[in-house]
Amino acid sequence: SSRSRSSSEKTFFISSVMTEQVSSSIYPADSAEINVQGSIQFAVNYIQKLGELHIFVMHCRDLATADRKKHRSDPYVKCYLLPDTTKLGKRKTSVKKKTLNPTYSEILTFKVMMQVLKTQSLNVSVWHDSSFGRNRFLGDVNLNLLEWDFSNTQINEYVLKTRVNLSPFMFIIYVTYCGLIARTGRRTSTMESAEVQIWVKDCKNLPLVRGLVIDPFVKCTLRPDTSRRSRQRTRVVTRTANPMFNHTMVYDGLRPEDLREVCIEITVWDHGRLDNHYIGGLRLGLGTGESYGVEVSWMDSTTDEADLWQRMLRSDGEWVEDVLPLRMLMMPKSISK
Known part of the structure; x- marks a missing residue:
């Protein structure tokens, strides 16, 4: 199950910054870099x-x-x-x-x-x-x-340039992320449950994707579940490229073993009257390319995203933090609205 709530209390947060890097969908991870020339x-x-x-x-x-x-x-x-x-x-x-x-x-x-x-x-x-x-x-x-x-x-x-210093856009999104903050279960049962919290604080310097103004909001999905129950979002903050959200998203009822198979997808959108416009996002998971034994395209976390997820799994209820790049994600049209 999942729920979302606003958060005005002070807590730890991480700063996720896109430092003139671009989409992994444009630049797939490649372990053997080539010295660019020509x-x-x-x-x-x-x-x-x-x-x-x-x-x-x-x-x-x-x-x-x-x-x-x-x-x-x-x-x-x-x-x-x-x-x-x-x-x-x-x-x-x-x-x-x-x-x-x-x-x-x-x-x-x-x-x-x-x-x-x-x-x-x-x-x-x-x-x-x-x-x-x-x-x-x-x-x-x-x-x-x-x-x-x-x-x-x-x-x-x-x-020709290398893949750094490429994007003309600068993104900043603050996310609080906590894993396994609750382990519950009857003493006579070996079943445990885990809860994951994501706190979206604010974004800075978002690109104007459709003109002179931007009305941003953030969506979160726990994949592979793309049902409406899994989808959560912040409110829309109008006419600003530097929105303040202070919104916490919570997913509970997970088994510890599920956390090796699921992926938290966080995306930033520009709200439109007829259609929403995608800006960027990140995926927190192990990045194995598989979920419950099935090959999937969305389990494509970057090395840094996967490292944060792994540290969360080892955190034993403690908050973890890092600096991560916001990137473009390939998403089916059915869940892009």
Whole structure:
């Protein structure tokens, strides 16, 4: 079962900060980093009559070698309009085999209104296509479209950057997190129950995802249960990128063994009259990729998120704290409202 309540009392909290890092859905975890090098040539052109943004991807030069055993890279280019990192928001070129200097001459197209476009950031990344395992990150470029001169339709060359110092957005969310704060049960029974509390304090410097104002709120879900009973949320704080919530969310009735199979998903949203707009989130769990023996996409906690969860499991009722990055999460449409 679950419940939520407001909290005005002082207590421990953790500061979860996105320090110019970006989505793990854009940058999957990769244990073997590649030293990024080289450049990419592309042009940006907005076609007013069509309401389309065209990215003309021309050429890459002097890319890093991804497959060191075979001394080769099979690169392709991928584009997102951040903060949208869904599959529907992704565009990519063909793969060029066995080359560090690929030529594409391909146009990637986004159907988007100019007023929306100016609230977004263009992420252009280069990847090695791996036949086995994860694709390898070869570098990227980010353009803040609010400041972009759309009269510049020439092919420009950009130095590829590593995956730090990428995002133009800075997020801060304070969360109080406590695990196993209650262990109860009759003396004649071996059954124990656990309670998890998440205290959302406030957010700072949230991006304006749909114009000049933002009406943020925070949602929490205990996966794999995505029913309404599992979903909790704070109130909406209107017209501010620095909302104060002071709200505690509680999940109880869990068995200790359940805590190795579940995941606490915390997300930040901008409230809209017709639809809510996703901003970012994090997932607290073991990050094993499985839940109760079934492979699941949402058990994808980063190393730091999983480390916090593991420390909570070992805490024996004590509060744990850490600094964590807020990131983009891949979520089914059915639970994104």
